[in-house]
Amino acid sequence: MSEKNLLNDLVNKTVMSRRSFMKWSAALGGTAAVLANGGIPSSLAQNADSLGSAFAEEGDVYRCACPAHNCGGRCPILVHVKDGVITRISSDDSNYDEIDKPRVLACTRGRAYRRRQYHPDRLKYPMKRVGPRGSGEFEQISWDEALDTVASEMQRIKDTYGNQAFFVPYGTGGSGGFNGRGTAMRLMNLFGGSLNFYNNYSWAATQVATPIVYGTQSTGAQRQDWVNSRYILMWGWNPSEMIDGTNTAYFVKKARENGAKVISIDPRQSLSTVALADEWIPIRPGTDSAMLTAMAYVIVTEDLHDKDFIERCCVGFDQSQMPEGYEDEESYVDYLMGTVDGVPKTPEWAEAITAVPAAKIAQIAREYATVKPAMMYQGYGMQRREWGEEAVRAGCVLPAITGNVGISGGWAGGIAFQVGGGAGGAGFPSGSNPISASIPSVEWHEAVLRGTEMGPEDGLRGVDQLDTNIKMIYAVASNCLINQHPNINRTAEILADESLCEFILIHEHFMTPTAKFADILLPAAMPFEFYGITGSWKYGEEAMFQRKLLDPPFETMSDFDICAAIADRLGLGEEYTEGLSNEEWMQRIVEQRRERYEDFPTWEELMDNNVGFFQRRVEEPSFAFKDFRENPEENPLDTPSGKIEIFSAAMFDRNDPERIPAVPKYIPEVEGPFGPKASEYPLQAMGHHYMPRVHSTHDENPWTKEAFPQRLFMNSIDARERGIEDGDMVRVFNDYGTVMIPVRVTNKIMPGVVDLPQGAWYDPDENGIDRGGCINVLTSHRVTPIAFGNTQHSVVVQVEKA
């Protein structure tokens, strides 16, 4: 059946009890002039003045949040609805577009959303597994049977093993409050709790490493401050594709227009590099801290460091400022000069590691230290690696020793959440978890396999020992059981064993690689089919309304409604909903937001005036550490010393210097170019965040897939050596598994490195070879030493023509 027919089918079968939507075009006269002048409170005119008339003919037009999922951006879009069907997604066509309040424009993924919403493969009914777990063999069941099974299994597992047996894994497919894992956490918390996790698959190492140096994660600035920068190092940072906050690439463009020189340091010539950089410097993945260290060597030996700032604000730079009790230990300068290890960290030393010419390293060091203010922005890819913490710490030290911290146009580095700003606030509360035991987010497979044997060495927190292994997984909007989890083949083996995890409950939109492992698979409604609210998270000043425009099709239900129905079976229904519907909850949340921002739209304004979008103006952008820099004694950091810790006594005290050095160091990776497997697997594989997807979301979308097909990107020199030509089917393999995928031969990736963009859906053939191009077939379960974070970017492979 063609997709179009299925769309009609979907529409016809659904009882379209259309809500009495205010038809704003009719109600407000349908012209831009009328809209600008009438019907909308003056405080909202900024939001409303852009609603044009041309769209009106295409049906009713609603200003809504793009569903976003775990996108780095959060964007308003205009959704056209005709006869109960979304017919178009258009742009917020504002004429106002200034740096203090820019237009907030959705990307490729948001533009393509209609084909996700009306995809023929959407899950339509509750299902139960009928084949072996993971086989993907399911049978349709009624909601009653599904809910009864879930409730009885939950009760059985609670009675048999206790609440530590439950686990709600990391998952980021929902972003509106009434979808996603928060809805399940609320249920679990009411039911007595579940095994917690800490950290996440995105930021594990940097969330720990940044505070080691700075005592906080708020090391960034509002992006309007970037235009004050004169020199920007985009270090492994690709905001054009991963959208690190809507408009982030645009702000770099503005900085460049204002005179900043922009350098991109990245193994591949990314979309961001092409659009934003004056120069591209390729670097071997996983060697960032070597180049950073050599830059520090150049800066110090050429006397380009900011001695006053170092003296006032840092500890551990050299022997003169070691903390008390650590006077004889290795300072940062000792490490640079090789005082202890006998290896001066010269550019030549780094060249052999990074493949960046020594002269280029020295040049970038000089430019960064002298063209001020300078901003070195590290992406997060380098911290999802074996020594992720070290790359972050080394990246924090360089801004400190050059005095680029606490000044406008500078940048302290690290995770760099913005200081000030934002437009967040109340959401749907998930409550608090009565269980205190917690594991690293990426270690749940170990807790399934051997939870009771885990201890602090595995990152277990909150208890000395677990009472039980994980016996039930409740995954909502999560593809982290299989697709986004490292070492899929081993993980699948653990999950497939029904004697280990006894029950897997999943809410999904599609039959994802994770969904195939469900015992009960429940069809979740999509955004636009219920109410929610979202907003900018890392950068930005916006909040957006996820408006219910459609009724959930077929037998789908929102995650909120599913959890409420399960709660009802467990006698917790009233506590779960507090007697409120999704719409009534949203009204409450809007009122709570208005308590924080008095000009936040009212419910009526959202619904009747189609406001849908709240944006705060930024006139004086804030930046981190201003007060600290001015007076570090009166405004100490939240570090043990109160200063920027180049040397960390706390890390020294871990007494594990080879893995957890007291000053940031370069350490070669096991799964790297100098590791034990390098001769067998001579290519490093990266899996960058790819334009057509948000992680694994949107991999089903024909429009984004057509625009950006999944390929192995390979340098022409590596291809030639292997007799591989553009378009050939190739086999990509290592000890963990094999992927078969067509190759794109390109010179936009450095020799020795291949790129298999992360997030493509695992699709094993009868021999277990993945045909979908999922990089996690090739990744390891190794974790980082300090944060117990994932290391999914440390990958070595061999490639051959299939």
Add this chain to the structure above:
Amino acid sequence: MANQLGFYVNLSACSGCKACQIACQDKNDLQDGRKWRRVVEVEGGEWLKVGEAWTHNIFSYYVSTACYHCENPPCMDVCPANAITKRDDGIVLIDEDKCIGCRYCEWACPYGAPQLNDSTGVMTKCDLCHDYVDAGQKPACVSVCPMRALDFGDMDELRAKYGEVENVYPLPDPAMTRPAAVFKPHKDTVLTDSGSATIVNGEEI
């Protein structure tokens, strides 16, 4: 009324994200592989190993391209059914009721703008969102660009605002058809085909 509406494409700001391409597909409901706007990826340069280091002169840029509503549209000239017309404001339109699907226009157009709708058997192409334009709105592709790399308007005004560059590789020589477009080159843009750069995303366009 403008004499000739056209596009401005800022190659120096384009990231190749294809939001324009998909916004166009969404607005025009192109679900069958047709792309009235598409993005060409151009690449050139070489790698050289010096000692332990890799050096290079690799460059790349993207060209977002669509129908250029040419001053001398060859598609219109070759159409045996007189299905293609040029409005007073320069927008070139295909009348799908008149089109007989002979595809002459597709062969005549150096930009590959006219594309067959397999299910109706007639030719289709970018209409510069004339419905939006008539209502005072910007075309879909222009209005969505996250990098603000696209603009449209009267060609005289666009040239006054953005300059006179009217050709970039791999687009064909503009002399014949007089496309209604002005470009801001990327720092690495090759202006004419010198053999130093190639299209590398053929399968995507």
